[in-house]
Amino acid sequence: MSSPPLVDRLRARNWRLTAQRRVIAEVMEGEHVHLSAEEVLQRARQRLREVSLATVYNTLNELVAMGEVKPVDAGSGATRYDPNTGASHHHLVCLGCNQLLDVYLDPSATAIELPPSERHGFRILGEEILFRGWCPSCSDQV
Amino acid sequence: MSSPPLVDRLRARNWRLTAQRRVIAEVMEGEHVHLSAEEVLQRARQRLREVSLATVYNTLNELVAMGEVKPVDAGSGATRYDPNTGASHHHLVCLGCNQLLDVYLDPSATAIELPPSERHGFRILGEEILFRGWCPSCSDQV
Protein backbone atom coordinates (compact mmCIF):
# COMPACT_ATOMS: atom_id res chain seq x y z
CA MET A 1 0.00 0.00 0.00
CA SER A 2 2.32 2.74 1.21
CA SER A 3 5.63 2.91 -0.59
CA PRO A 4 9.00 3.32 1.13
CA PRO A 5 10.20 6.85 1.87
CA LEU A 6 11.26 8.92 -1.10
CA VAL A 7 14.90 9.00 -0.01
CA ASP A 8 14.99 5.21 0.03
CA ARG A 9 13.42 4.95 -3.38
CA LEU A 10 16.01 7.38 -4.69
CA ARG A 11 18.86 5.41 -3.15
CA ALA A 12 17.46 2.31 -4.79
CA ARG A 13 17.73 4.07 -8.13
CA ASN A 14 21.45 4.59 -7.53
CA TRP A 15 20.83 8.27 -7.45
CA ARG A 16 23.93 10.13 -6.34
CA LEU A 17 22.90 11.12 -2.86
CA THR A 18 24.35 14.45 -1.80
CA ALA A 19 23.50 16.26 1.42
CA GLN A 20 21.48 18.81 -0.57
CA ARG A 21 19.48 16.21 -2.44
CA ARG A 22 18.79 14.34 0.76
CA VAL A 23 17.29 17.35 2.55
CA ILE A 24 15.28 18.31 -0.52
CA ALA A 25 13.90 14.79 -0.74
CA GLU A 26 13.09 14.91 2.97
CA VAL A 27 11.17 18.14 2.47
CA MET A 28 9.26 16.53 -0.39
CA GLU A 29 8.18 13.59 1.76
CA GLY A 30 4.46 13.44 2.47
CA GLU A 31 0.96 13.16 1.14
CA HIS A 32 -0.29 16.71 0.94
CA VAL A 33 2.82 18.63 0.04
CA HIS A 34 2.46 21.31 -2.63
CA LEU A 35 5.48 23.50 -2.30
CA SER A 36 6.97 26.01 -4.71
CA ALA A 37 10.71 25.92 -5.39
CA GLU A 38 11.19 28.92 -3.12
CA GLU A 39 9.31 27.20 -0.31
CA VAL A 40 11.31 24.03 -0.77
CA LEU A 41 14.46 26.13 -0.46
CA GLN A 42 13.31 27.71 2.78
CA ARG A 43 12.47 24.40 4.38
CA ALA A 44 15.58 22.70 3.09
CA ARG A 45 17.72 25.49 4.55
CA GLN A 46 16.28 24.84 7.98
CA ARG A 47 17.99 21.48 7.79
CA LEU A 48 21.11 22.40 5.85
CA ARG A 49 22.40 25.91 5.35
CA GLU A 50 24.34 25.26 2.15
CA VAL A 51 21.54 24.71 -0.36
CA SER A 52 20.97 27.02 -3.27
CA LEU A 53 17.89 27.78 -5.30
CA ALA A 54 19.63 26.48 -8.43
CA THR A 55 20.12 23.12 -6.75
CA VAL A 56 16.50 23.06 -5.64
CA TYR A 57 15.40 23.58 -9.23
CA ASN A 58 17.89 21.05 -10.58
CA THR A 59 16.76 18.49 -8.06
CA LEU A 60 13.04 19.08 -8.48
CA ASN A 61 13.43 18.79 -12.23
CA GLU A 62 15.15 15.47 -11.82
CA LEU A 63 12.48 14.21 -9.48
CA VAL A 64 9.89 15.23 -12.04
CA ALA A 65 11.82 13.46 -14.82
CA MET A 66 11.97 10.32 -12.67
CA GLY A 67 8.24 10.53 -12.08
CA GLU A 68 8.70 10.90 -8.32
CA VAL A 69 7.13 14.35 -8.25
CA LYS A 70 4.50 16.06 -10.35
CA PRO A 71 4.54 19.76 -11.20
CA VAL A 72 1.24 21.53 -10.67
CA ASP A 73 0.59 24.70 -12.60
CA ALA A 74 -2.48 26.44 -11.27
CA GLY A 75 -1.79 29.70 -13.05
CA SER A 76 -0.77 32.76 -11.01
CA GLY A 77 2.88 32.50 -10.19
CA ALA A 78 5.17 29.67 -9.36
CA THR A 79 4.89 25.98 -10.15
CA ARG A 80 4.19 23.81 -7.16
CA TYR A 81 5.57 20.31 -6.76
CA ASP A 82 3.49 17.38 -5.58
CA PRO A 83 5.25 14.23 -4.37
CA ASN A 84 2.01 12.28 -4.17
CA THR A 85 2.26 10.36 -7.41
CA GLY A 86 0.81 7.12 -6.12
CA ALA A 87 -2.83 7.68 -5.28
CA SER A 88 -4.79 9.16 -8.15
CA HIS A 89 -6.10 12.49 -7.03
CA HIS A 90 -6.85 15.95 -8.30
CA HIS A 91 -6.54 19.51 -7.08
CA LEU A 92 -8.65 22.30 -5.71
CA VAL A 93 -7.23 25.81 -5.83
CA CYS A 94 -8.47 28.95 -4.13
CA LEU A 95 -8.97 31.93 -6.42
CA GLY A 96 -8.19 34.23 -3.51
CA CYS A 97 -5.21 32.89 -1.60
CA ASN A 98 -4.01 30.38 -4.15
CA GLN A 99 -3.88 27.51 -1.67
CA LEU A 100 -3.86 24.07 -3.22
CA LEU A 101 -5.63 21.04 -1.79
CA ASP A 102 -5.88 17.44 -2.85
CA VAL A 103 -9.26 16.05 -3.73
CA TYR A 104 -10.14 12.43 -4.26
CA LEU A 105 -12.84 11.47 -6.68
CA ASP A 106 -14.63 8.16 -6.59
CA PRO A 107 -12.68 6.18 -9.20
CA SER A 108 -15.93 4.81 -10.62
CA ALA A 109 -17.23 8.33 -11.14
CA THR A 110 -13.82 9.29 -12.46
CA ALA A 111 -14.20 7.30 -15.64
CA ILE A 112 -12.79 10.34 -17.34
CA GLU A 113 -11.52 8.60 -20.38
CA LEU A 114 -11.35 10.50 -23.57
CA PRO A 115 -13.58 8.79 -26.14
CA PRO A 116 -11.62 7.65 -29.21
CA SER A 117 -13.49 10.15 -31.34
CA GLU A 118 -11.98 12.95 -29.25
CA ARG A 119 -8.43 11.64 -29.08
CA HIS A 120 -7.22 13.27 -32.28
CA GLY A 121 -4.80 10.40 -32.76
CA PHE A 122 -2.97 11.21 -29.54
CA ARG A 123 -1.44 8.58 -27.30
CA ILE A 124 -2.98 9.79 -24.03
CA LEU A 125 -0.75 9.47 -20.99
CA GLY A 126 -2.88 11.03 -18.30
CA GLU A 127 -5.26 13.70 -17.26
CA GLU A 128 -5.33 16.42 -14.65
CA ILE A 129 -8.40 17.96 -13.13
CA LEU A 130 -8.25 21.32 -11.44
CA PHE A 131 -11.22 22.68 -9.50
CA ARG A 132 -11.30 26.41 -8.87
CA GLY A 133 -13.24 28.19 -6.17
CA TRP A 134 -13.13 30.30 -3.05
CA CYS A 135 -11.93 28.83 0.21
CA PRO A 136 -13.95 29.54 3.38
CA SER A 137 -11.82 32.42 4.63
CA CYS A 138 -11.46 34.06 1.22
CA SER A 139 -15.21 33.68 0.69
CA ASP A 140 -15.81 35.72 3.84
CA GLN A 141 -13.60 38.53 2.70
CA VAL A 142 -15.57 39.05 -0.52
CA MET B 1 -27.07 29.03 -29.91
CA SER B 2 -24.13 30.92 -31.36
CA SER B 3 -23.44 34.29 -29.76
CA PRO B 4 -22.76 37.50 -31.65
CA PRO B 5 -19.15 38.22 -32.62
CA LEU B 6 -16.83 39.15 -29.81
CA VAL B 7 -16.37 42.69 -31.09
CA ASP B 8 -20.12 43.26 -30.94
CA ARG B 9 -20.37 41.87 -27.44
CA LEU B 10 -17.60 44.20 -26.39
CA ARG B 11 -19.28 47.19 -27.97
CA ALA B 12 -22.44 46.24 -26.10
CA ARG B 13 -20.49 46.44 -22.87
CA ASN B 14 -19.55 50.04 -23.68
CA TRP B 15 -15.99 49.00 -23.92
CA ARG B 16 -13.86 51.80 -25.27
CA LEU B 17 -13.16 50.51 -28.73
CA THR B 18 -9.76 51.51 -30.02
CA ALA B 19 -8.24 50.30 -33.26
CA GLN B 20 -5.84 48.09 -31.33
CA ARG B 21 -8.56 46.51 -29.23
CA ARG B 22 -10.65 45.88 -32.31
CA VAL B 23 -7.95 43.97 -34.16
CA ILE B 24 -7.06 41.99 -31.05
CA ALA B 25 -10.71 41.05 -30.60
CA GLU B 26 -10.88 40.07 -34.25
CA VAL B 27 -7.87 37.81 -33.82
CA MET B 28 -9.54 36.23 -30.79
CA GLU B 29 -12.68 35.41 -32.72
CA GLY B 30 -13.32 31.73 -33.29
CA GLU B 31 -13.90 28.33 -31.78
CA HIS B 32 -10.53 26.69 -31.69
CA VAL B 33 -8.21 29.57 -31.02
CA HIS B 34 -5.46 29.01 -28.46
CA LEU B 35 -2.96 31.73 -29.04
CA SER B 36 -0.18 33.01 -26.84
CA ALA B 37 0.21 36.76 -26.34
CA GLU B 38 3.12 36.77 -28.77
CA GLU B 39 1.05 34.99 -31.41
CA VAL B 40 -1.85 37.39 -30.88
CA LEU B 41 0.60 40.24 -31.44
CA GLN B 42 1.86 38.76 -34.71
CA ARG B 43 -1.62 38.26 -36.10
CA ALA B 44 -2.87 41.61 -34.89
CA ARG B 45 0.07 43.32 -36.60
CA GLN B 46 -0.92 41.83 -39.90
CA ARG B 47 -4.04 43.93 -39.65
CA LEU B 48 -2.67 47.00 -37.91
CA ARG B 49 0.99 47.88 -37.64
CA GLU B 50 0.75 50.01 -34.51
CA VAL B 51 0.02 47.41 -31.85
CA SER B 52 2.40 46.70 -29.02
CA LEU B 53 2.90 43.64 -26.88
CA ALA B 54 1.99 45.67 -23.80
CA THR B 55 -1.37 46.49 -25.32
CA VAL B 56 -1.91 42.86 -26.23
CA TYR B 57 -1.32 41.86 -22.62
CA ASN B 58 -3.48 44.69 -21.29
CA THR B 59 -6.30 43.77 -23.62
CA LEU B 60 -6.11 40.04 -23.05
CA ASN B 61 -6.16 40.62 -19.30
CA GLU B 62 -9.28 42.70 -19.64
CA LEU B 63 -10.97 40.11 -21.78
CA VAL B 64 -10.14 37.53 -19.14
CA ALA B 65 -11.51 39.77 -16.40
CA MET B 66 -14.73 40.20 -18.40
CA GLY B 67 -14.98 36.44 -18.81
CA GLU B 68 -14.77 36.69 -22.59
CA VAL B 69 -11.54 34.72 -22.76
CA LYS B 70 -10.04 31.98 -20.63
CA PRO B 71 -6.32 31.62 -19.94
CA VAL B 72 -4.98 28.13 -20.40
CA ASP B 73 -1.81 27.20 -18.60
CA ALA B 74 -0.52 23.89 -19.86
CA GLY B 75 2.89 24.24 -18.26
CA SER B 76 5.97 24.82 -20.42
CA GLY B 77 6.08 28.44 -21.40
CA ALA B 78 3.49 31.00 -22.26
CA THR B 79 -0.15 31.20 -21.30
CA ARG B 80 -2.54 30.62 -24.15
CA TYR B 81 -5.87 32.40 -24.45
CA ASP B 82 -9.08 30.64 -25.37
CA PRO B 83 -12.07 32.70 -26.53
CA ASN B 84 -14.40 29.71 -26.48
CA THR B 85 -16.11 30.32 -23.17
CA GLY B 86 -19.56 29.22 -24.25
CA ALA B 87 -19.47 25.49 -24.96
CA SER B 88 -18.08 23.48 -22.08
CA HIS B 89 -14.98 21.75 -23.31
CA HIS B 90 -11.58 20.65 -22.16
CA HIS B 91 -8.06 20.49 -23.53
CA LEU B 92 -5.61 18.02 -24.94
CA VAL B 93 -1.96 19.03 -25.03
CA CYS B 94 0.95 17.35 -26.80
CA LEU B 95 3.95 16.61 -24.61
CA GLY B 96 6.18 17.00 -27.64
CA CYS B 97 5.11 20.03 -29.64
CA ASN B 98 2.89 21.63 -27.04
CA GLN B 99 -0.07 21.98 -29.40
CA LEU B 100 -3.41 22.47 -27.71
CA LEU B 101 -6.69 21.00 -28.92
CA ASP B 102 -10.25 21.21 -27.70
CA VAL B 103 -11.98 18.05 -26.61
CA TYR B 104 -15.64 17.63 -25.89
CA LEU B 105 -16.80 15.15 -23.31
CA ASP B 106 -20.27 13.74 -23.19
CA PRO B 107 -21.91 16.00 -20.59
CA SER B 108 -23.56 12.99 -18.97
CA ALA B 109 -20.19 11.30 -18.53
CA THR B 110 -18.80 14.62 -17.43
CA ALA B 111 -20.64 14.57 -14.14
CA ILE B 112 -17.39 15.74 -12.65
CA GLU B 113 -18.85 17.32 -9.62
CA LEU B 114 -16.83 17.41 -6.51
CA PRO B 115 -18.69 15.51 -3.77
CA PRO B 116 -19.45 17.71 -0.76
CA SER B 117 -17.08 15.67 1.36
CA GLU B 118 -14.23 16.75 -0.91
CA ARG B 119 -15.13 20.41 -1.19
CA HIS B 120 -13.22 21.56 1.88
CA GLY B 121 -15.77 24.32 2.36
CA PHE B 122 -14.91 25.90 -0.98
CA ARG B 123 -17.43 27.63 -3.19
CA ILE B 124 -16.55 25.83 -6.42
CA LEU B 125 -16.75 27.96 -9.55
CA GLY B 126 -15.56 25.56 -12.20
CA GLU B 127 -13.20 22.84 -13.21
CA GLU B 128 -10.64 22.34 -15.91
CA ILE B 129 -9.53 19.05 -17.36
CA LEU B 130 -6.26 18.74 -19.19
CA PHE B 131 -5.35 15.58 -21.06
CA ARG B 132 -1.69 15.03 -21.86
CA GLY B 133 -0.27 12.79 -24.52
CA TRP B 134 1.69 12.52 -27.75
CA CYS B 135 0.22 13.76 -30.98
CA PRO B 136 0.54 11.57 -34.09
CA SER B 137 3.59 13.28 -35.56
CA CYS B 138 5.41 13.60 -32.23
CA SER B 139 4.63 9.93 -31.54
CA ASP B 140 6.43 8.96 -34.73
CA GLN B 141 9.53 10.90 -33.84
CA VAL B 142 9.98 8.96 -30.58
Next chain:
DNA sequence: GTATATGCAAAGCATTTGCATTAAA
Protein backbone atom coordinates in the same frame (compact mmCIF):
# COMPACT_ATOMS: atom_id res chain seq x y z
C1' DG C 1 -12.57 68.46 -22.91
C1' DT C 2 -11.71 64.65 -20.11
C1' DA C 3 -10.97 60.27 -19.01
C1' DT C 4 -8.67 56.49 -20.61
C1' DA C 5 -5.69 53.61 -23.85
C1' DT C 6 -1.21 53.26 -26.06
C1' DG C 7 3.75 52.45 -26.52
C1' DC C 8 8.10 52.35 -24.97
C1' DA C 9 11.55 50.97 -22.07
C1' DA C 10 12.51 49.44 -17.65
C1' DA C 11 11.39 46.45 -13.94
C1' DG C 12 9.70 41.99 -11.98
C1' DC C 13 9.43 37.08 -11.25
C1' DA C 14 10.26 32.33 -12.07
C1' DT C 15 13.40 29.48 -14.05
C1' DT C 16 17.62 28.03 -16.56
C1' DT C 17 22.48 28.01 -17.67
C1' DG C 18 27.77 28.45 -17.82
C1' DC C 19 31.52 27.57 -15.37
C1' DA C 20 34.82 27.14 -11.68
C1' DT C 21 34.75 24.58 -7.32
C1' DT C 22 33.59 20.68 -4.52
C1' DA C 23 32.23 16.15 -3.22
C1' DA C 24 30.25 11.30 -4.06
C1' DA C 25 31.31 6.79 -5.48
Next chain:
DNA sequence: TTTAATGCAAATGCTTTGCATATAC
Protein backbone atom coordinates in the same frame (compact mmCIF):
# COMPACT_ATOMS: atom_id res chain seq x y z
C1' DT D 1 40.41 9.05 -9.52
C1' DT D 2 36.68 9.97 -12.07
C1' DT D 3 32.40 11.58 -12.79
C1' DA D 4 28.83 14.33 -11.51
C1' DA D 5 26.60 17.94 -8.30
C1' DT D 6 26.92 22.56 -6.26
C1' DG D 7 26.69 27.54 -6.12
C1' DC D 8 27.04 31.81 -7.88
C1' DA D 9 25.87 35.22 -10.97
C1' DA D 10 24.40 36.18 -15.35
C1' DA D 11 21.02 35.24 -18.80
C1' DT D 12 16.40 34.03 -20.33
C1' DG D 13 11.41 34.20 -21.12
C1' DC D 14 7.02 35.81 -19.92
C1' DT D 15 4.44 39.41 -18.02
C1' DT D 16 3.66 43.84 -15.69
C1' DT D 17 4.34 48.74 -14.85
C1' DG D 18 5.37 53.93 -15.00
C1' DC D 19 4.82 57.65 -17.52
C1' DA D 20 4.54 60.81 -21.42
C1' DT D 21 1.70 60.96 -25.56
C1' DA D 22 -2.31 60.12 -28.24
C1' DT D 23 -7.20 59.16 -28.86
C1' DA D 24 -12.21 57.64 -28.10
C1' DC D 25 -16.22 59.34 -26.38
